Amino acid sequence: MQIGVDYYPEHWDESMWETDIKLMKETGVKIVRVAEFAWSRLEPEEGRFDFAWLDRALDLFHKYGIQIVIGTPTATPPRWLTTAYPDVLPVFADGGVFHPGVRGHRCYNSVSLRKYGSRIIEALARHYSSHPAVIGWQTDNEFSMLDCHCDSCNLAFRSWVQEKYGTTEQVNEEWGTVVWSGEYSSWDELTVPYGGSPFQNPSMLLDFQRFQWEAAIAFQKTQTEVLRAICPQHFITHNFHSYPQRLDMHGLAEDLDVASFDYYPNPSPQKQATAPYSGALSLDLTRGIKRRNFWIMEQLSGPPGCWFPMWRTPYPGLIRAYSWQAIARGADTVVHFRWRSAAAGAEQFWHGLIDHSNVPGRRFAEFAQLCSEVNGLAPLLEGTGVISQAAILYSHEQMAALRIQPQADGLDYYENIKQYHRALTRLGIGCDVIGWRQPLEGYKLVIAPSLYLHDEAAAQLLEDFAAGGGTVILTSRSGVKNMNNICVMQPLPGLFSRAAGVTVEEYDPVGGDVHSLRSPDGILYECSQWCDILRPEGAEPVAWYADDFFAGAPAVTVNSFGAGRVYYIGTHAEESYWLKLLGDIAPDAGLTLFPELPDGVQAFTRTGPKGELLFLLNLSRTSQTVGLDKQYRSALTGTPISGPVELAAYGVEILETQG
Ligand code: GLA
Ligand code: ZN
Numbered sequence: 001m002q003i004g005v006d007y008y009p010e011h012w013d014e015s016m017w018e019t020d021i022k023l024m025k026e027t028g029v030k031i032v033r034v035a036e037f038a039w040s041r042l043e044p045e046e047g048r049f050d051f052a053w054l055d056r057a058l059d060l061f062h063k064y065g066i067q068i069v070i071g072t073p074t075a076t077p078p079r080w081l082t083t084a085y086p087d088v089l090p091v092f093a094d095g096g097v098f099h100p101g102v103r104g105h106r107c108y109n110s111v112s113l114r115k116y117g118s119r120i121i122e123a124l125a126r127h128y129s130s131h132p133a134v135i136g137w138q139t140d141n142e143f144s145m146l147d148c149h150c151d152s153c154n155l156a157f158r159s160w161v162q163e164k165y166g167t168t169e170q171v172n173e174e175w176g177t178v179v180w181s182g183e184y185s186s187w188d189e190l191t192v193p194y195g196g197s198p199f200q201n202p203s204m205l206l207d208f209q210r211f212q213w214e215a216a217i218a219f220q221k222t223q224t225e226v227l228r229a230i231c232p233q234h235f236i237t238h239n240f241h242s243y244p245q246r247l248d249m250h251g252l253a254e255d256l257d258v259a260s261f262d263y264y265p266n267p268s269p270q271k272q273a274t275a276p277y278s279g280a281l282s283l284d285l286t287r288g289i290k291r292r293n294f295w296i297m298e299q300l301s302g303p304p305g306c307w308f309p310m311w312r313t314p315y316p317g318l319i320r321a322y323s324w325q326a327i328a329r330g331a332d333t334v335v336h337f338r339w340r341s342a343a344a345g346a347e348q349f350w351h352g353l354i355d356h357s358n359v360p361g362r363r364f365a366e367f368a369q370l371c372s373e374v375n376g377l378a379p380l381l382e383g384t385g386v387i388s389q390a391a392i393l394y395s396h397e398q399m400a401a402l403r404i405q406p407q408a409d410g411l412d413y414y415e416n417i418k419q420y421h422r423a424l425t426r427l428g429i430g431c432d433v434i435g436w437r438q439p440l441e442g443y444k445l446v447i448a449p450s451l452y453l454h455d456e457a458a459a460q461l462l463e464d465f466a467a468g469g470g471t472v473i474l475t476s477r478s479g480v481k482n483m484n485n486i487c488v489m490q491p492l493p494g495l496f497s498r499a500a501g502v503t504v505e506e507y508d509p510v511g512g513d514v515h516s517l518r519s520p521d522g523i524l525y526e527c528s529q530w531c532d533i534l535r536p537e538g539a540e541p542v543a544w545y546a547d548d549f550f551a552g553a554p555a556v557t558v559n560s561f562g563a564g565r566v567y568y569i570g571t572h573a574e575e576s577y578w579l580k581l582l583g584d585i586a587p588d589a590g591l592t593l594f595p596e597l598p599d600g601v602q603a604f605t606r607t608g609p610k611g612e613l614l615f616l617l618n619l620s621r622t623s624q625t626v627g628l629d630k631q632y633r634s635a636l637t638g639t640p641i642s643g644p645v646e647l648a649a650y651g652v653e654i655l656e657t658q659g
Contacts, residue, residue, distance in 0.1 A: 001327070001332055001333070001374060001377070001378040001381040001382060002333050002334075002374065002375075002378065003028065003029060003031070003334055003336070003367075003370060003374050003375075004029055004030060004031030004032055004033065004069075004333060004334070004336070005024060005031075005032055005336050005337075005353065006032070006033045006034075006297075006298060006336070006337045007020070007034055007338065008034070008037075008038075008338070008342070009034060010035075010038050010041045010053070011343070011344070011345075012340075014056070017057055017060055018060055021063075022064060024064070024339070025064040025065065027364075027367070027368045027371050028374075029066060029371060030066060030375075031066065031067050031068075031069065032066055032068055032335075033068075033069040033071060033138060033297060034057065034058075034068060034069075034071070035071055035073060035124075036070075036071020036072065036073060036138060036140075036141045037071075037073060037076045037141065038054070038073055038076075039073035039076050039078045039081075039120065040076075040078035040079070041053065042054065042120060042124070043078065043123075045080055046080055046081070046084065046116075049120070049123050051124070051127050055127075058128070059133075061133045062131070062132050062133035067133055067134075067135045068131075068133045068134045068135065069135065069136045069137065069237070069297075069335075070124065070134060070136075070137055070138070071137070071138040071140075071141060072117070072120075072121050072139055072140055072223055073120065074106060074113065074117040074121075074139075074140045074223070075103050075140050075141040075142070076141075077100065077105065077106050077113065077117075079100055081112070081116055082100045085110075085116070087107070087110045087111060087113075087150065087151070087152055088105070088107065088113045088116075089105055089106075089107065090105065090106065090107040090146045090148040090150060091107075091149045091150040092148075092196075093147060093149050093193065093195060093196035094196065095194075102346065104144065104146075107146070107148045107150050107153060108146075108148070108212075108218070108219035109148065109150070109153045109215050110150070110152055111152060113219075114219065114222050117219075117223065118222050118223070118226055121223050121226050121227065122226050122230065125226055125230035125231050126230055128231075129231040129233075134231075134234065137227050137234055137236050137237070138236075138238060138239055138260065138297060139220050139224065139237075139238045140219075140223070142240070142241040142242075142262060143216050143220070143238065143240070143245075143247055143252065144241075144246070144247065145216070145246040145247060148212070149192045149193075153215070154191055156211070157191070157208065157211050158190050160211045160214070161207065161211075162187060164207070168184040168185060168186065168187060171190070174203065175201055175203035175204050176201070176203060177201060177204075179201070182201055192208060198404075202401070202404050202405055202485045203484045203485040205485075206397070206401055206404060206484075207484075209246065209400045210397075213247065213248035213251060213396070214248075216248070217251045217252055217254075217255070220252055220255060221255055224236055224255040224256070235257040235258060236255070236257050237256055237257065237258045237259065238252060238253070239260040239261065239297035240259060240260065240261050240262070240286065240289070241298075242262075242264075243281070243285055244399060244413075244414040246396065246399070246403075249289050249396070250396075253289045256290070258290065258292075258293075258294060258295055259286055259287075259289035260294060260296065260297035261282060261294060261296055261297070261326075262296070262297055262298035263282065263283070263298065263299050263300060263326055264298070264299075264300045264304055265278075265279040265322050266311055267313065267314040267315060267318050268311045268312040269312065269621060272600065272619075272621060273599070273600075275619070276325070276600055276617075276619035276620070277418070277421070277425055279325065279619075280325070280329065280421070280422075280425050280602060281417070281418055281425075281433065283325065283326055283329035283331070284329060284421065284431055284433045285394060285433040287329060287330040287386060288391075288432050288433040288434040291432070291438070292330075292385065293385055293386075295331060295332060295334075295335065296323075296326045296331045296333065296334040296335060297335050298335060298336075298337035299319075299326065299334050299337060300314060300318075300336075301314075301319060301338065301352050301353045301363065301367065302314065302351025302352060302353065303349070303351050304349075304350050304351070305349040305351075306346060306347050306349045306350055310349055313351075313363075314363065315621055315649065315650060316366070316649070317366070317649060317650025317651065317652075318619075318650050319363055319367060319370070320366050320367075320369060320373075320650070321618065321650040321651070321652050322619070323336075323370050323374075324370075324615060324617060324652045324654070325602065325617050325619065327381070327606075327615075328606065329386065329604055330385065330386045330606070334374075336367060337352065338353070339353060339354060340353070340354040340356075340358065341354070341356050343356055351363075377635055377636070380613065380635055380656075381606065381613070383608045383609055384606040384608030384610075385606060385608065386430065386432070386604075386605070386607070387430075387442075387605075387607050388430040388431055389444045389590070389591050390432070390444065390445040390447070391432045391433070391434050391438075391443045391445070391446050392420060392421060392424075392432075392433045392434075392446075392448075392449065393434065393435070393436035393446065393447070393448045394434065395435070395436040395451070395453075397453055398413060398436070398450060398451060398452050398453055399413045399414060401453050401481065402452055404485070407509060407529075407530065408511045408529050409509075409511030409529070410511055410512050410528060410529050410572075411477070411511075411530060411572065413449065413450055416449055416450070416529075417449050419575055420447050420473075420578060421433065422575065423578035423582055425602060426579065426597060427579065427582055427583065427586075427593045427594070427595075427597075428593055428594020428602075429445075429591055429593060430604060430605060436448070436451065436458070437457070437458070437461065440462075440464075440465040440470065443465070444470060444471065444589045444590050444591055445470070445471045445473070445585065445589050446462070446465055446470060447472075447473045447475075448472060448473065448474050448475070448478070450475055450476065450478055451474070451478040451479065451493075452477050452479075452480045452481055453480075453481050453482065453485065454479050454480075454483075454488075454494055454495055454496065455482065456495060458495070459496055459498065459499065462474075462496070462499055462566070463498065466499055466561040466562055466563075466564035466565065466566050467562030467563065467564060468563060468564065469562070469563035469564045470564045471564055471565050471567070471585060471589040472499065472561075472564070472566045472567065473566075473567045473569060474493060474500055474566065474567065474568045474569070475568075476529075476531075476569065476570050476571060476572070477530065478492070478493040478494070478496050479493035479497070480492060480493075492507070492532070493568065496568075497537070499559065499566045500539060500559055500567075500568040501536065501537055501539035501559030502534050502535065502536050502538075502539040502557045502559065502568050503535050503537055504532040504533065504570065505534065505535045506533045506550075507530065507531060507532045507533065507570075508530075508531045508533070508548070508550065509529075510530065510548075511529060513528065514526050514527075514528050515527050515528065515531060515545065515546075515547055515571070516545070516547050517543045517544060517545055517546055517573060518544050518546045519542070519543050519580065520543075524546055525573055525574050525577035525580075527545075527555070527571040527572055527573045527574065527577070528571075528572055529571070529572035530570075530571055530572055531545060531550060531555070531571045532555075532570030533545075533553045533554075533570070534555065534556075534557055534568065534570050536554060536557050538559055539557035539566075539568065540558055541555075541556065541557050542557060542558050542567075542581075543556035543573075543577075545571075554570075555570050555571050556568065556573075556581075565588075565589075598625070598626065599620065599624075600619050600620030600622075600624065601616065601618050601620070601624050601626055601647065602616075602617045602619060603616055603617075604617075611656065611657055612656075612657055613635060613654055614632065614654070614656075614657075615652070615653075615654055616645065616652070616655065617647075617652055618647035618649065618650060618651045618652070619650065620649065620650070623646060623647060624647050624651075625644045625646050625647070626645050627643070627644050628641065628643060628645055628655075630642070630657060631657075632656060632657060632658055633656045633658050634653060634654065635655065636652070636654050641655060
């Protein structure tokens with residue numbers, strides 16, 4: 001358990017390094033990430049490596065006992081490389097080139113990028129494999145999907161399709177290209193989707209996404225293979241960011257030891273109602289990537305800004321509280337971005353812990369407090385992790401397919417997940433967000449939002465879970481298509497109707513038109529986006545539509561399946577309905593709630609050999625009171641605590657159970 005900072009020695013005069021590093025040491029910093037954008041300094045011209053400056057920096061870090069993660073520099077190919085080998089640069093659908101000058105200007109399929117990228121990584125790995133300060137590597141920086149349409153991608157996509165389907169006849173069959181005379185009669189006709197038209201064949205578009213996900217994975221593999229071979233004693237991570245990303249994060253993480261996340265909760269008061277909850281989801285999703293504890297590789301340290309007007313400065317306590325939130329939800333290391341705000345370059349106003357003045361101020365003092373608290377509690381936190389009763393199933397494939405063909409106004413896969421997750425968080429139900437094909441043992445409740453693409457294995461997984469006593473919640477737009485993005489010719493929700501005991505008689509994509517549903521106690525709730533008119537076939541209705549031509553038709557059903565139960569929610573109900581439903585489900589499903597958490601307050605538990613640690617986080621600008629039903633001891637102050645505990649604005653309490 002440790003706190004770190006991101007530091008860019010190449011941005012500062014060398015005379016400043018030791019003073020900076022000394023202050024890091026005094027403040028309690030244990031980890032520093034370096035070099036992820038420094039290609040032009042590490043290889044100033046083709047084949048001429050210069051690691052001397054980085055040696056001097058790393059030797060200083062070592063002198064002060066600080067450990068190092070090196071970022072591979074492939075997110076910033078230098079100008080000599082892109083000029084001599086323009087195939088490094090991605091090409092957009094309209095033929096435009098992603099020119100150098102920013103970053104991320106690299107095509108994952110580019111032969112030159114892979115060649116020169118692997119070469120510098122190999123040189124770095126050989127040079128630093130036995131450096132005493134270096135403990136690990138970050139691959140590239142913040143992978144994202146570019147939809148590259150360059151010649152390399154075109155050829156690679158064609159081979160990918162060839163490999164997947166064998167013959168053009170098979171492609172025609174699996175993609176349904178007969179529609180609009182899109183049939184391929186020879187392989188040269190098959191290209192990446194030029195033009196970017198949304199009218200293109202949806203099966204092809206989904207496979208193009210799959211192809212790109214695999215390209216990012218294959219590109220990362222060119223790095224991890226080199227690093228594993230030369231530095232087997234080091235760990236490898238990648239810093240994922242800003243969810244949702246069109247990435248196969250689970251696939252990328254198979255080659256990593258630990259997943260990392262770059263965490264920038266918006267500190268502006270207008271975002272106070274949402275930022276703590278979307279942040280909680282990001283953290284739970286990151287923990288779900290490898291189903292274990294993770295790192296934060298960049299953490300908010302000051303007001304962000306630059307290419308948009310700056311957000312508000314973090315309110316007193318916010319920097320510390322959000323770091324503790326990350327730790328509560330499974331971060332084992334939190335690295336703050338960045339030590340000092342950049343004086344030059346595109347990110348001058350994405351503030352670090354120390355301002356341009358180089359005079360450590362209020363935010364730095366708060367960071368110093370965080371460092372000393374984390375260092376003090378490290379022994380207690382060591383070996384602790386998160387055990388959740390509930391899981392939300394997340395799928396980059398569902399998200400992609402639902403984006404290729406938007407189903408109804410406002411129906412957004414990730415936004416809907418946010419709402420379900422937020423309801424769980426407000427009820428204090430700990431939740432993992434895991435890949436949709438992951439094993440489900442150990443959970444009591446599984447929420448499976450819009451399993452739009454499906455197959456027998458997906459249906460079977462949920463049936464087995466329910467049969468064994470689990471509670472499943474399915475939502476509308478499930479079982480619509482096969483995995484090729486082709487509609488299945490059977491009543492919705494396709495293969496899931498077996499477990500749900502219900503079929504969809506008709507649907508209405510109501511979009512932004514607000515409708516209502518009625519619970520058995522007569523309370524009305526708003527619903528929107530979508531209305532499935534349900535026909536129970538074994539299931540019991542538990543809510544009915546209250547308006548439109550389908551008033552009185554079932555909107556939500558529950559089916560007993562083996563020892564468990566399967567809910568089907570045919571519409572997008574407002575959050576208060578989810579709070580009620582989850583509250584009703586909890587006793588039978590065996591879920592423990594943390595009742596009456598005030599807005600903005602989150603409760604989360606880490607469990608380890610020495611017992612449980614309950615984190616109470618007030619992620620709001622007002623003080624709040626939380627009721628407790630047990631005797632605790634504050635791990636921060638040592639004081640016994642029982643009964644209501646008052647949390648100041650952005651206050652944090654970490655509680656050990658007594659006795
Ligand atoms: C990302 C990057 C960092 C920095 C921050 C702030 O997360 O990884 O290099 O650019 O954003 O913008
Ligand atoms: Zn490309």
